[in-house]
Amino acid sequence: MASVDPLSTDLSRLDSPQALRYEDAYRSRWRSIRVMYFTMFLSSVGFTIVITSIWPFLERIDSSADASFLGWVVAAYSLGQMVASPLFGLWSNHRPCREPLVCSIFINVSANLYYAYVYLPPSERKYHMLMARAFVGFGAGNVAVVRSYVAGATSLKERTGAMANMSACQALGFILGPAMQAVLSLIGETGWHLDVMYLQLNMYTSPALLAAFFGVVNMLLVTLVLREHHVDDHGRQIRAINYVSEDDDGDIDQLAVVTSNVLFFVILFIFAVFETISTPLSMDMFAWTRKDAVLYNGVILACIGFESILVFLAVKVISQKIGDRLVLLGGLIVIFCGFFILLPWGNHYPKIQWADIHNSTTPQAMAPISNSTVEPTGCPAEQTWCLYTPAVHLAQYITSDVLIGVGYPACNVMSYTLYSKILGPKPQGVYMGWLTASGSCARTLGPVFVSHTYTLLGPRWAFSLICGMVLAAILLLAFTYRRLIAFSVRHGRIQE
Numbered sequence: 001m002a003s004v005d006p007l008s009t010d011l012s013r014l015d016s017p018q019a020l021r022y023e024d025a026y027r028s029r030w031r032s033i034r035v036m037y038f039t040m041f042l043s044s045v046g047f048t049i050v051i052t053s054i055w056p057f058l059e060r061i062d063s064s065a066d067a068s069f070l071g072w073v074v075a076a077y078s079l080g081q082m083v084a085s086p087l088f089g090l091w092s093n094h095r096p097c098r099e100p101l102v103c104s105i106f107i108n109v110s111a112n113l114y115y116a117y118v119y120l121p122p123s124e125r126k127y128h129m130l131m132a133r134a135f136v137g138f139g140a141g142n143v144a145v146v147r148s149y150v151a152g153a154t155s156l157k158e159r160t161g162a163m164a165n166m167s168a169c170q171a172l173g174f175i176l177g178p179a180m181q182a183v184l185s186l187i188g189e190t191g192w193h194l195d196v197m198y199l200q201l202n203m204y205t206s207p208a209l210l211a212a213f214f215g216v217v218n219m220l221l222v223t224l225v226l227r228e229h230h231v232d233d234h235g236r237q238i239r240a241i242n243y244v245s246e247d248d249d250g251d252i253d254q255l256a257v258v259t260s261n262v263l264f265f266v267i268l269f270i271f272a273v274f275e276t277i278s279t280p281l282s283m284d285m286f287a288w289t290r291k292d293a294v295l296y297n298g299v300i301l302a303c304i305g306f307e308s309i310l311v312f313l314a315v316k317v318i319s320q321k322i323g324d325r326l327v328l329l330g331g332l333i334v335i336f337c338g339f340f341i342l343l344p345w346g347n348h349y350p351k352i353q354w355a356d357i358h359n360s361t362t363p364q365a366m367a368p369i370s371n372s373t374v375e376p377t378g379c380p381a382e383q384t385w386c387l388y389t390p391a392v393h394l395a396q397y398i399t400s401d402v403l404i405g406v407g408y409p410a411c412n413v414m415s416y417t418l419y420s421k422i423l424g425p426k427p428q429g430v431y432m433g434w435l436t437a438s439g440s441c442a443r444t445l446g447p448v449f450v451s452h453t454y455t456l457l458g459p460r461w462a463f464s465l466i467c468g469m470v471l472a473a474i475l476l477l478a479f480t481y482r483r484l485i486a487f488s489v490r491h492g493r494i495q496e
Helices: 006-011 016-048 054-061 067-094 098-116 125-152 156-187 206-224 254-286 290-322 324-341 394-423 429-457 459-479
Strands: 192-194 199-201
Touching: 016 098, 016 125, 016 156, 016 206, 054 067, 054 125, 054 254, 054 290, 067 098, 067 125, 067 254, 067 429, 098 125, 098 206, 125 156, 125 394, 125 429, 156 206, 156 290, 156 394, 254 290, 254 324, 254 394, 254 429, 254 459, 290 324, 290 394, 324 394, 324 459, 394 429, 429 459
Parallel strands: none
Antiparallel strands: 192 199
């Protein structure tokens, strides 16, 4: 987009005290934005630091939990976030954003401590884990406040770069979360017992405790460093939280708003499917133990996060040359290829978890491994599709990881960058709340969908349905392509 920056013209006429005040405000504004980057980073860490260990931890503390319940546990985080996002967004529209941020981070810290103690109740421990993850997600509803603040504190020219930086921080959390979990897995399942605190410090509880510590650091930064800053599309300072400038005249394209929410839903849905199913899929297809699955998937997800940072850096450059919409379209196509490659094929079948499957004309008899001290590995025979569905090869799994690691970050940053531009200079807290809620809804339904579909029908059906959903999103983007433009461009204030 090309426009004359009135701010640079005005500065040439400012005397020294005025210029100094502007420089102070500029530095304060970007310090505050960087605090928001850190908040987004910690939100990502808080989710990913336990994601690869939830399933083995759930199996360990409650033997009645199955893969279907895992979907609800993973989805609980997003359900909590979906409920909280519009509320925190509305709060930030009318009050300083420090208030909802501190409140949400405190909830997040408390919920992580709850998660670290879910083994204490004598029964129904799986439901305590479910509630803990729901409250962690409720605290993560501050993502709407973060996005709204960054959108309101940047000019139209600055916004793509700022959103990409924020996504890069989110990806860095995506790297370090699984990496920290992988390192902490070296503590082992037994770990140490701290009798004074009634705490079992092991590979499952230590990540949640570390996330709680990071939350305390985040609260201090928000309280001591963050200041309120609001600018219009040209970068001119707006003092009031709910100030409405003359540039706000004009209506928002509601079709573009709805389309952006739908696309964001699809993007978050398919990635929630991927991160939920990675541990069960790898344990079933590659006969990994619980500890191996946590370690290896932690390393893989960390590598994907590093790849995502490179993608975010590239997106900042590429979007300036070809536009945000084309980057979004290209990302969806790459994601489609990633899930298509993941479809099972060939005549190699997964190892069955139970031994002694006899070939005969009668129904197959399955006897469990007699040595109860050995952890059974492979595809559980209770999942009947294991007996006739080809295995997903490790090369397929890695290739799919690489492609999704390219497509998802590109789609993620472009979807809410476009959304913030479509909304324009109006207060965006509630709108960003709805966008975050749509993403949280996707992260709620995605794990439930894939855990049930995968358990009952297997990877072939699960990933085929995901391919169809991505294809539908590509068609929707193509049909509404001309409507997904910035508010200022739509009203003729800036040339595209």
